[in-house]
Amino acid sequence: MTTILSIRDLRKSYADGFEALKGVSLDIREGEILALLGPNGAGKTTLISTICGITTPTSGSVTVGGHDIQEEFRAARQMIGLVPQEIALEPFEKVMNTVRFSRGLFGKRANDGRIEEVLRKLSLWDKRRNAIKELSGGMKRRVLIAKALAHDPRVLFLDEPTAGVDVELRKDMWEIVAELKAAGVTIILTTHYIEEAEAIADRIGVINKGELLLVEDKAKLMARMGRKQLDVLLTRPISTIPASLARHNLLLGAAGDVLIYTYDTHADRTGITTLLNDVAEAGLVLRDVVTRQSSLEEIFVTLVKGETQ
Amino acid sequence: MNWAAIAAIYRFEMARFFRTLAQSFISPVLSTSLYFVVFGTAIGSRIQEIEGVSYGAFIVPGLIMLSVVMLSISNASFGIYFPKFLGTVYELLSAPVNFIEIVIGYVGAAATKALFVGLVILVTASFFVDLRIEHPFAMAAFLVLTCLSFSLLGFIVGIWASNFEQMSLVPQLVVTPLIFLGGTFYSISMLPPVWQTVTLFNPVVYLISGFRWSFYGLADVPVGLSLLAIAGFTGLCLAVIWWIFRTGWRIRS
Incomplete structure (x- = not known):
C-alpha cells in the first residue's frame, strides 16, 4: 500500500x-x-x-x-x-x-x-x-x-x-x-x-x-496484547497447584481459592476443555468460572502507564 | 494566486454586509443628516464661508472621511477578529492560501463596504448642500485609497485584539481624536500658529486636506504630500501585515 x-x-x-x-x-x-x-x-x-x-x-x-x-x-x-x-x-x-x-x-x-x-x-x-x-x-x-x-x-x-x-x-x-x-x-x-x-x-x-x-x-x-483470562473459582482453598495441572501454566490466587488460566483467543485451541477435565480429575470442586478479556483500553493503560513509570 | 479563495473570502464577507443592508444604508444616511442639521444648519449658519465655500459644504469631505475611516477599521477588524473569536480561523490557516490572498479577500471586502457608505454619504450630502467636485478622479482615488489603507489598519487591529474591548480601543482612543483634530470640521488655517504646527504631526490632516482639495481646490497641505502620506501609511500597514504572517503573531502558534 x-x-x-x-x-x-x-x-x-x-x-x-x-x-x-x-x-x-x-x-x-x-x-x-x-x-x-x-x-x-x-x-x-x-x-x-x-x-x-x-x-x-x-x-x-x-x-x-x-x-x-x-x-x-x-x-x-x-x-x-x-x-x-x-x-x-x-x-x-x-x-x-x-x-x-x-x-x-x-x-x-x-x-x-x-x-x-x-x-x-x-x-x-x-x-x-x-x-x-x-x-x-x-x-x-x-x-x-x-x-x-x-x-x-x-x-x-x-x-x-x-x-x-x-x-x-x-x-x-x-x-x-x-x-x-x-x-x-x-x-x-x-x-x-x-x-x-x-x-x-x-x-x-x-x-x-x-x-x-x-x-x-x-x-x-x-x-499480541489482547490475552484472555479464565478464573476458576474453587469451593475450598488449596495451598499448591496439583502436579497434574502443571502443563496448564496456572497461577494460584492469593487466597488459594482461584486458579488463573491465561490463553490466546486467536489460537486454534484454547485448552479450556482439557483444563476443566483435568481440574475435575484432580478432585477440585468448582464454585464458578469467570472469563475476562484485556480490551484495547487495558492495553492502552498498560502502555501509557509503562511510559509514565 | 488562489483566486477562488480570494473570491470565497470576499463573497463570504460581503454576505455579512448584505444580511444587514438596511442597517448599512440607513445608519450613514441618518448620521449624515444629523451632522448637517446640527453643524451645517444650526451652527453653520453662524459661521462665515471658508475660503468661498459654505460651512455646510466645507465639512462634507471631512464627514465622508470620518465615516469611511471608522467603518474601514471596524469592518476589517471585525472581519478577521470574528473568525478568531469563533475559532473558524482554523480553516483559513489550514487552507492553501497565502497572506496576500487573505488580505485581499478581507481588506477588499471591508474597503468595499466602507466605499459604499462613503458614496451613500456623498449622495445624502448633495441633498443638503451644493456640492462641487473639481477633481473627480482625485476624489475617487483618495476615497478608495483611504478605504484600503484604513481597512489594512483595521485588519491589524483585528489580529492584535484579543477581546471586543480592544477592538474598539484603537478606533475610539486613537482614530476618533485624530479625525476630529485633523480638520474635519475646520480649516487648519483657523488654528493658532503653534497648533497649526502641532497638527502637521497628525496623519489624518493630510488625508482630509487632500480629499477636500479634490472637491473645492482648497488644501491645508500640498496635495502631493497628501498622496505621499497615504501611500506611506498603506505601505507601513502592508509591511506590518507581512511581518504578522511571517511570524504568525497572534494567529499561528
Whole structure:
C-alpha cells in the first residue's frame, strides 16, 4: 500500500519550553483509517494542527502525497480536510454558503452539484438554507465534516469527532467514516474513546507526552496484547497447584481459592476443555468460572502507564 | 494566486454586509443628516464661508472621511477578529492560501463596504448642500485609497485584539481624536500658529486636506504630500501585515 502521509522526526516546542511533540515519525497508508489514541494533552491535536498548517513545527518534516507541507503548502493542503475538535462555525451563515466558502477557500471552482452530494451524504441537504445557529449540536458537527469534504480531500483528519456526542450520533459518525473509507479517503482520527478506535480503525497509534509509543494493525495489536483470562473459582482453598495441572501454566490466587488460566483467543485451541477435565480429575470442586478479556483500553493503560513509570 | 479563495473570502464577507443592508444604508444616511442639521444648519449658519465655500459644504469631505475611516477599521477588524473569536480561523490557516490572498479577500471586502457608505454619504450630502467636485478622479482615488489603507489598519487591529474591548480601543482612543483634530470640521488655517504646527504631526490632516482639495481646490497641505502620506501609511500597514504572517503573531502558534 502506498504511503500518502509521511511524518519525520516532527518536533514542536513552545516559548515556555514545553515540548508538545518530541520527534514523531509516522507513515500513513493511502485508504486506511488510523486512530490516534492518547490521554488529554498527549499531543494528538498538536500533531494534527502541525500537519494541517495551524501550528508551525519547530523541526522535522511532513509530506502529503509527496508534497512538503511548508515548501509546497498549497499542493499539500489541497489534499487535506480537517474536522476540528471544537464546533467552530459562523452562527448566522447558511449551511450551503458556509460549505461553498470552504470549497472556494481550498481553490476549487464553485460546484453546487458536488456540494449537494456532500450535503446529501451527511443528511444535511434539507437544512441547506438554515442558518447554522438553528442546527442541533450533531448537525453542526456534520456541517464541519461537510466543510472539510467540500474540496474533495484525499486525507481527512477528524479531531475527536465524537467527543461529547450521544451514542446514536457516535454510531452515525462511524458509519460516515466507513463510507468515506469506502470512497478511498484516508482517515486519521484522534480519540480517547478506545471502543471507537476498536470499532473503526485499521491501525492504532498510541501517543503520550508528545511521543508515539506504537503504531500497529489493530488486529495484530489485539492479538499480541489482547490475552484472555479464565478464573476458576474453587469451593475450598488449596495451598499448591496439583502436579497434574502443571502443563496448564496456572497461577494460584492469593487466597488459594482461584486458579488463573491465561490463553490466546486467536489460537486454534484454547485448552479450556482439557483444563476443566483435568481440574475435575484432580478432585477440585468448582464454585464458578469467570472469563475476562484485556480490551484495547487495558492495553492502552498498560502502555501509557509503562511510559509514565 | 488562489483566486477562488480570494473570491470565497470576499463573497463570504460581503454576505455579512448584505444580511444587514438596511442597517448599512440607513445608519450613514441618518448620521449624515444629523451632522448637517446640527453643524451645517444650526451652527453653520453662524459661521462665515471658508475660503468661498459654505460651512455646510466645507465639512462634507471631512464627514465622508470620518465615516469611511471608522467603518474601514471596524469592518476589517471585525472581519478577521470574528473568525478568531469563533475559532473558524482554523480553516483559513489550514487552507492553501497565502497572506496576500487573505488580505485581499478581507481588506477588499471591508474597503468595499466602507466605499459604499462613503458614496451613500456623498449622495445624502448633495441633498443638503451644493456640492462641487473639481477633481473627480482625485476624489475617487483618495476615497478608495483611504478605504484600503484604513481597512489594512483595521485588519491589524483585528489580529492584535484579543477581546471586543480592544477592538474598539484603537478606533475610539486613537482614530476618533485624530479625525476630529485633523480638520474635519475646520480649516487648519483657523488654528493658532503653534497648533497649526502641532497638527502637521497628525496623519489624518493630510488625508482630509487632500480629499477636500479634490472637491473645492482648497488644501491645508500640498496635495502631493497628501498622496505621499497615504501611500506611506498603506505601505507601513502592508509591511506590518507581512511581518504578522511571517511570524504568525497572534494567529499561528
